[in-house]
Amino acid sequence: MNLGRTVAVRLLVFAASLFVASIAIFLVVNALPGDVATAILGFGADPASIAELRARLGLDRPLLVRYFSWVGGMISGDMGRSYLTNESVTALVAPRIGVTAWLVVISMLIAPLVALPLGMLAAMKRRTWQGAAASTVSQIGLSIPAFYAGILLVIVFAVGLHWLPANGYTDLVDASGRWRPVAFLQHLVLPVTSLVIVQASVLTRYVRSAFVEVLSEDYFRTARAVGWTRWRALWRHGVRNAAISVVTVIGLQLATLLVGAIVVEQVFRLPGLGTALLSAVANRDLIVVQGIVMVLVFAVLVINLLTDLSYLLIDPRLRGRDAR
């Protein structure tokens, strides 16, 4: 009963956030200097042709009318049509979501695999050179921007060694329906690596401090006292306890990973949401910009909602708090 009410409140907050976001996005995007009609016409722009095109695109309608027609459409699943090509925004954005999602999800799965052992090593051996080395590696990884790591990786593995393609993307299933898993992975290795370097470094630091804390806990000392080795005690008790804070960080990191992916898409020319967003901004195809930002906001809000709800499941103490 209490849980049901709490979930309902969270869902209401979620819906309200989406609504507020839609207003903010619309206002900010429409305040951008520059105009889509001029951008389309280019050097062929003169006042008459600009006015003609603006009228044809419905841009001569008042701001409020345009906002409600956009939001009204979205409620019924229609995100409008591109000013540039008259294609449906949904059809333009949908294939882009997959590219960005692959990038984010694969990176998010690999980062902990690197961070957990490295962070544990850094915690366990923090007074020896191995621990210092692990900490240093994560500090260096943290200091290298993902795009720069990307450029370096391209120079070494694509230009120098010819092992991997420099940039571009191949769908898992191509247009003719053939499976292309190898080409798909080849194109993702370098972009995922450049994202993982940063993500794993951030995580390593959290893992390290979480385990350092565990090492000073009473239950750990007890486990050692009954004769368990340090690694066994850490594995049986430490991992589970440290996991709570690490999982929280992973949830928070998802949003920054999404931003990182947008930058990395540029470096590797991946046709994801990031490249779509930048080209739509460059052409002032505002309805597409609005659509993509809305999708990103939606994704972040869903991640937050799920994180919130998962807390409720994990920690019963939180369930009553909102309901009271």
Next chain:
Amino acid sequence: MVSGRISRRALLGGTAAIAVSAAACSGPSTPSATPKTLSVGASLEPPTLDPTMSDAASIPQLLLYNVYETLVKMDSDGNIKPLLAERWDVSSDHLTYTFTLQQGAKFASGTAVDAAAVVAGIQRMRTSTSSTIKRQLAPIASVAAQNSSTVVVTLSQPSNEWLYSMTSTAGMIVDPASTDMATKPMGSGPFAYSSWTKGDSITLDKNTKYWGTPGRFDDVTLRYYVDPNAMTTAMLSGDLDIISSLQAPQSLSQFSDTAKYTIVEGTTTGKVTMGFNHSNAALSQLKIRQAICYAIDRKALLDTVWAGHGQLIGSHVAPTEPYYEDLSNTYPFDPAKAKALLAEAGVTNLSLRLRVPVVKYATDSATFVQSQLKDVGITVTIEQLDFARWLTEVFTNGDYDMTIVNHVEARDLVKWADPKYYWHYNNPELQALVKEADAGSADDYVQLMKQAAELLANDAAADWLFLMPNLVVTTSDVTGVGQNATSLSFDLTTIASR
């Protein structure tokens, strides 16, 4: 190390497997050969594929002559040649053009390119939203089909520019069946539009019904790179066969291995122009404009900004245009003279806003110009605007003192005759020359346009910083790339590969 070796082998094995499967798939249609493909790197992705809406040069780069054909074509020497029209006759009063069409020409859809289709195509272009095409086709009074293979175009006034325009975007003959030019171009060229992966590439397939010499590739993919260095690395790592226009000339040395790469260097019709806003009180004075031109060492600018590739021109004319002459020495670098002219004009503490789009040639040139004008006592404030904002604020609203942009179109000197154009240059003498040239005989045209170019140069109407070079890099087995880009098309029809 070991893992590195294993992964490498796995990856190479994977590539081989894909190549084999691709070959197997192509089996039924061409039993012995793998499909012949060409991968071309280009810098700007088209915003839309509809040339009647957008003036973006990336549209004709992809579609002109490759997908859409024109009655007449611009060859690589800048001459007008037959294409869909086998020949054309001009009446003695220069008002009636009679085009005899190629027999057997067909659109990729299979429909014949007959007189009715050509008339419909010209009419479609006349109703363009783009003011450029509207202006270019404005001399047309009527278009009619005399019989199934003859089209008669009547002009309201004689115009040399008009026939030239018919070699460019304005002359594209669109399939009458086409309803969605923005995403599904339908023409009669040797290649047909196949697919567009937004943010990545556009693919053209060979038009198997082509009426003329068939295309030499089964499919051609234009890949778009916002970052010129990404295009260079893609070429170096073997992902591309051609860089259609190198935007990072400093990286040219990376392609010096002639066993692997061929570099084609020639001219384009792109004039990198530092425009003055003539409605600005200071810049409306000849002496001040001259002072600015004397103050800038364009040779040094070219060396710094474009690694010395390209050439100095001195007026709004490219070397492949018929009325070109070298006017680059009209205002040789002479800072002392610049200072003297400023003193004569009685100006001190001149301060100007240089508002440029964020493109490499413009921002780099702006910095150079700023430092050289500082030496003669002119303070320049640089503002960088993204291109869409530049189009609104500078190009449309005229809110600037000076700006730098590459005018890519051929034979666009005529724009100086429009006082409403963003330079706000209102010179009746030039307007009269351009008008007279357009209406005159072919010889008059060249002579009068030469005079117009000289007039612009002497009047320091702008400072033409340099002519953008045509820098194409190909793998060594690609041949037939035109040395000079005389039109906006990246002409695939001449390109072959061993």
